[in-house]
Amino acid sequence: MAILRSLKRTAGVLTGLGVGTLAYLGASTTIISPIPADDPIWGSNSYSKYNPHRNPPTQDICVKRIPLRKIKPELLEKEGDLALELCRGVWGGLGYRLQRSYLSRKYHDPSTSSQLWTVDQLTQSSYEPGTQLTDHFEVVEKTPSEIVMRAGDSPLKNPGPRDADGLFAISATIDRDRQEAVLGLKSCFFTSKGKVEGMPMPVWIELLHRWYSRVLLEMGSWRVTR
Template sequence: MGLIRKTLGATLMVVTGGASYLHATTNLTTPLSADDELWSSKSFKKFNRHRNPSIQDICWKSLPISDVRPELRDNEEALTIEFCRGAWAGYAYAPQRTIMAYTNKGPKTENQLFDEQQLASSKYELGTRFSDHFEVVERTRNSVMLRGGGSPLEPGPREVDGLFVINAKLNKQAGTVDVGLKTVFFNSAEATGKKPAPFLVELLHRYYARAMVDDGARRLTRKGP
C-alpha cells in the first residue's frame, strides 16, 4: 500500500505540475466572441444546421519573433503549417495518435496519415485526412480548419461533431507571433438544445488544447517534431 500511495502521489505531482505550467504559459478564452469569424464559416453553417449549443474556446500563445526560427518569421503560411505540424506530431496528441493508428489503420484508410513523421511533414492541404478522425475542410493563408468527431469515411451527422481552427499570425507592431487553437463541439445529428458533452469533458479538453498549443509553439522555435 505504501508503494501505491507513493506512486499515486508522484503521479499527482506530475499532473499538477503540468497543469500549472500550461496555465502559466498559455491563454484560454471561453466562450468565443459573438463576432468570431468561425460562426460565419461555411463549415459551421453546414454542420451545425440544427443550431445546437456548443462547447467553444480558443487557446493561444504569443512568442517573441526573435525566438522563432529565422526562416519562418516573415511567412504566416509557413508559420501556420509548422504550428499545425507541431500540434499533431507532439507529445499531447501522442497517446491518441498511437491508439488510432492501432485501431483505425487498414486498407480503407491507406491514404490517411497516422504516424508522427507523416504528421510532422504534412502540408495539411484541403482534404488531408489523418487518424481516421480528422479532415482539413477549409484553408486560408494563416489558418487550417479541421473537422473531427468521427471518421472522414462517414461524413454524415454526428452526435459529437467538432471544428478545430489552427492559426498563426504575425504581429510586427508588438514583435510577436500569435498562435492559437480554436475549437467548437456540437451535436450535428439532431436538434437537442444541449451541449454535446458534460462539463468534465469540456474541462479536460481545455487542458488538451493548452498542451497542443504548447507543442505547436515549440515547433516554431526548433526543427523537428
Template sequence: MGLITKTIGLTGWASLAAAGTFVAFTRKSRIENIPPTDYIFNSTLFRRYNPNNSPVTQDICIRRVPLATIKPELLEAEGKLAEAFCAGVWSGIGFRYQRRFLEKKWRGSKTADQLWDQKDLAASSYDVGTKLVDHFEVVSKTPTSIIVRCGDSPTITEVRESDGLFEMTAEIKTEEGVAEFGLKSVFYNGLKGFEGTDQPMPWHVQWLHQLYDKVLMESAVRTLKP
C-alpha cells in the same frame, strides 16, 4: 479530443507532482470563450455541418510567442508559420497518445491514404482534403488559419452526431514582436432534434479538453523554436 479523460487518473502525491508539472508546462497559455460574433459561427462550414444550429461546446486556447524565439524561415513566406504550427500540433508529443490510440483502432487498408506516422504529420502542408488518423480532415486553409473537421471518421461525410470544427491559427504581429497562436474548438451534435438542448460536453469534460488543448499548444510551439 475526449481521449484526454483516459490520460488523467493519477491520485495522491503523484497527482500533486503531475499537477505542478502541468501548471509549469502550460502557464503561458490561456483559455477564453469564443465571442458569439466570431466568423466561425457564420461560416459556410458551420452551417453545413451543424444545419440545425444545435448548441455548441466552444473555447479557444491562446498563446503569444516572441518572434525572436521562432525559426526565421517560418516568418519569411506567407502561410509557413500556420502550416508549421498545424504540423506541430499533430506531430508533437502532446498528440502522441491519441495518435497511437486511434492508430490501433482504425489504421488499415481503408485508411491507408491518411496521415498516421509522426514524420508524415510533421512534413505535411495540410492542404484542404488532407485526412489524418481517421479523425480529422482539413476543410479550410488560409495563410493564417487551418480548420479541420473532427469528432468522427472523415469517411462519414454527412451530418454527424459527434462533430466539430477545430481551427489552428498563427498570426504574426510584427509591431508587437510576437506571433499569436490559437486553438479554437467548436463541438456539437449535428443531427436534428437537439435544438435548445444543453451543450454536448458536460463542464468537467470540457475542462479536461481545455487542459488537453494547453498541452497541444505547448508541444506545438516547441516545434517552432530553432
C-alpha cells in the same frame, strides 16, 4: 461518442504531468470562452454546413503568445509558413502521441491507409483541404493564418450528420505592435444530427478538453521556436 472517448484517454497523461507542469501550462497559455461573437468561425461555410441546426456548441480558444525573436526566422519569411508548421507540430508532436497511438491501433487498416498516421507524414504534410489524419480529423478549410479541421468521428464511416461533430482550427498570426506570434487552437464541438437543446459535453469533459488543448498547443509550439 468518439470525442468523449478520446478525451477520457488523456486524463492519465494530464495526471502524470505533475503540478509544476500544469502550473506552467496554465501560466503560458490562455483559454478564451466563449469564442467572441465576431470570430470568423461563426460565419464560415464549414460552420453553416456542419451545424445546420445551430445547436449549442462547446467552444473555446487556447492562445499562446511568443516573442518573435524566439520564432524560427525562416517561418516569418513567407505568409502561411508559421501556421502550417504549427499544425505539423501539433499533430506530429508529443502532445498527440497517446491519442495517435490509440487511434492507430484501432483504426489503421487498408481502408485508412491513405490518411496521415506516422510522425513523418504528420510533420511533412501541407494539410490541404481533403487531407485526413488518424481517421478522426479532416481538413475542411485552409488560409495563410488558419487550418480548420472537422472532428468528432471517422471521415470515412460518418461523413454526414453526427452525434459528435465539430471544428478544430490551428492558427498563427503576428502581432506587430507587441512583436509577438499569436498561436491558437480553436475548438467548436456540437451535435449535428438533428436539433438539440443541451450542450454536447459534460462540464468535466469540457475542462479536460481545455487542458488537452493547452498540452497540444504548448508541444506544437516547440516546432516553431528556436
